Amino acid sequence: MADITTNENKAWIGGDIPFKASYGKLMMWFFLVSDALTFSGFLCAYGFMRFKYAHVWPVADEVFTHFPFLKGEYPMLFVALMTFILIMSSVTMVLAVNEGHKNNKNKVILWLGLTIVGGFIFLGSQAWEWGHFIHGDKGGIELANHDIVHVVNSDSHFYSIYDLVGVDSYADDVNITIDDVKGALMADSQYGIRLADKSVVSGEAAMAYLNNAEVVLGANLVRNEYGHQLFANFFYFITGFHGFHVFSGVVILIVIFINVIKGTYERRGHYEMVEKVGLYWHFVDLVWVFVFTFFYLV
Amino acid sequence: MSEQTGTWWIWRVFWILLIVTAVEVILGIIKPAVLIDNSFLGTTLLNLIFIILTIIKAAYIVMEFMHLGQEVKGLKLSILLPAVVLIPYLMFILLTEGHYIFGTL
Structure with missing residues (x-):
């Protein structure tokens, strides 16, 4: 040793x-x-x-x-x-x-x-x-298949859902339903929705996507307006x-x-x-x- | 280099970090078409530039601010080898697998 x-x-x-x-x-x-x-x-x-x-x-x-x-x-x-x-x-x-x-x-x-x-x-x-x-920020829409889509203007840039329906985003009780969004989209054809794969649809074609859809405002661990x-x-x-x-x-x-x-x-x-x-x-x-x-x- | 006098080397590293970050942000805002349309190693040239600039920043922080450059070789290797070997390996297998699953979805 x-x-x-x-x-x-x-x-x-x-x-x-x-x-x-x-x-x-x-x-x-x-x-x-x-x-x-x-x-x-x-x-x-x-x-x-x-x-x-x-x-x-x-x-x-x-x-x-x-x-x-x-x-x-x-x-x-x-x-x-x-x-x-x-x-x-x-x-x-x-x-x-x-x-x-x-x-x-x-x-x-x-x-x-x-x-x-x-x-x-x-x-x-x-x-x-x-x-x-x-x-x-601008709000999102969750489709029936759980894809998150966004409202866009004629330049395909994100457009605020709050502005679309005319609501202040910092108001006390903001409540925007999918029918408000549908109505505003039908009333003004320059706005459309951008699907999750980034293609844009508007008018009647957009309405087909919005059946049973929900408006998502903000992000947490359960819902996320920004996307996935x-x-x-x-x-x-x-x-x-x-x-x-x-x-x-x-x-x-x-x-x-x-x-x-x-x-x-x-x-x-x-x-x-x-x-x-x-x-x-x-x-x-x-x-x-x-x-x-x-x-x-x- | 702990005997190093003065603080000029600290400010030198500061300016390098600041300029590299500024270049990253400017590239991120203007997104030059030539760097986005051309791909290399499965990602765009712009992303590769971001990753290289990030590694440069990381090297300056670790080697200068954390003084790892002045430690003995054995310490340097025992700190750097696990990170340099394991992290790229993990990245490689997870990103390959993620891309494969994307293809099957």
Whole structure:
């Protein structure tokens, strides 16, 4: 039997730092690897369903078109702003870690504080995005075969069902029946309906589709005015899971922010805790980069 | 590079991320016809550009902001290999299967 005390292979007898990284940093990295695989599982499942229902999947550009306080349609712009906010908060996080290496307490407080502010702005933006998605935009019609179709104008652009029947979409008790929509479609032949496969029909041909159809306003886990139900379910699940990561990140940031102010890490002699939380925060940004591409762009 | 002085490298990565994101958004809004009408590897050229730009952004975040570029080789490999091997594999089997089911629907 080999005598371990004289074993030259020192990596197995302790005293060495594996990978020249501290225990905490190493475990944070391995947690992030497993989390990355979890998120890729979700995004791949999204891709699977999207490929499976390729002919009826909603186009993200037609779903996320609004910007707070602005009238009109600005596809992509708000998500782009959210991406910018998260990148910016990643930058302030690196700056905080950078000052931590120099044991510069006041600068760490400054940059860490700004990172928390960025996290809250992102969470607020996501709440707005969810609120808008839940309330719905232009309304949809669910046919008897459960396909979701939309009203379009003569240019084949989506036209709001609220405008079609003359109702304020933010009124207290909006109640639009399929007969209201049928009547309005028959009264004005410039409007038609765009079927799930994106072909447009109008007049009597459209009426044939609308037998036993229902008006769908807004989106939840059961009904989705934008198109295939799974689109809404994946939207809530993936952006919700990411948003929960951002929320946890903000909570952890606040905890270490208080510790920095109290001088815990100054007494400890190093700011490695800021670095470890920084790894988590960058990972949240990293995941958003992929969610942005696969949910909104592609 | 933790000994690196100054913050210029942080702002360099910031501008790269910002410009790449801006290019993605502009391409997403104007959707150049030439990039949509031509396909490669089963998707449009535009989507391929989005995916490549996303991987560039991801690489800058992981290598620079998360300092993985400065870790020892063993750590780099144990972080990157599971992701680089398993995720494309999962993508390949699920997207192939999804496309197959679409064809049979």
